[in-house]
């Protein structure tokens with residue numbers, strides 16, 4: 180980076196940052212520059228906008244311009260600010276977790292709608308919880324008395340998800356493990372204590388990795404900064420569903436629901452996988468607000 184000569188005011192710094200982002204084709208440039216400058220000082224955007232005529236400190240400018248340069252190189256805005264809003268709640272995000280997407284709110288809303296139809300508290304498990312966005316939103320919005328578990332293979336993700344649950348004041352039980360394995364009793368365990376039953380959930384919800392391995396390299400540059408384990412869905416993109424569906428069959432009570440997010444072209448193959456498991460009623464597909472297939476829901480027989 181060339182020697183940095185700080186401008187006189189915050190407003191001028193904002194103009195320079197926005198021009199740099201626009202030049203790099205990153206945008207909306209002015210808005211993102213505002214977000215980064217506000218984050219530099221821990222202010223809200225409104226807090227920044229009333230101070231534009233004030234002088235900027237050299238150290239503050241350096242921090243800001245470093246973030247602008249990273250952003251110009253495609254690094255995600257949310258990893259720079261450390262925050263993402265989801266279901267009107269605030270989540271801390273780091274490169275150890277996928278940045279929660281607005282599309283995934285369709286999945287959470289679908290589960291809340293199911294819960295709204297049936298009375299009483301629910302027990303839900305979120306498989307592949309990442310930042311905890313789904314589990315924590317459900318714990319926040321489900322009826323009182325509901326219990327939420329969340330599982331992930333990544334210890335770093337689980338640590339962040341625990342912090343997010345505390346910051347949002349909800350109780351979620353986080354478990355390290357492979358899909359629903361931690362909740363399923365193996366034959367051996369059952370032989371040792373035959374009277375112990377599997378815990379049975381009302382809902383298994385998941386936004387698993389679902390991008391076909393061969394497509395990872397061609398994705399939007401920003402996705403290259405997100406954890407591969409959160410994206411890679413194996414050769415055909417549906418490998419995780421292939422293992423999850425039969426496990427969900429064992430982990431759900433009769434009448435319970437499996438609700439999963441899918442890629443725009445994965446609705447029919449995931450419905451087919453669910454149908455061939457033989458323990459669910461006919462699955463249905465829901466679209467996101469852009470009209471693409473986004474969620475598959477099936478009720479256990």
Ligand SMILES: C[S@@+](CC[C@H](N)C(=O)[O-])C[C@H]1O[C@@H](n2cnc3c(N)ncnc32)[C@H](O)[C@@H]1O
Pocket residue numbers: 276277278279280283306307308309310311312313330331332333336356357358386387388389408409410
């Ligand atoms: C697409 S991300 C979803 C994160 C979060 N639920 C969301 O919607 O923003 C998938 C998550 O699944 C986790 N994961 C991948 N394979 C897993 C497995 N076999 N068992 C448990 N978690 C897994 C990844 O670590 C990642 O956090």
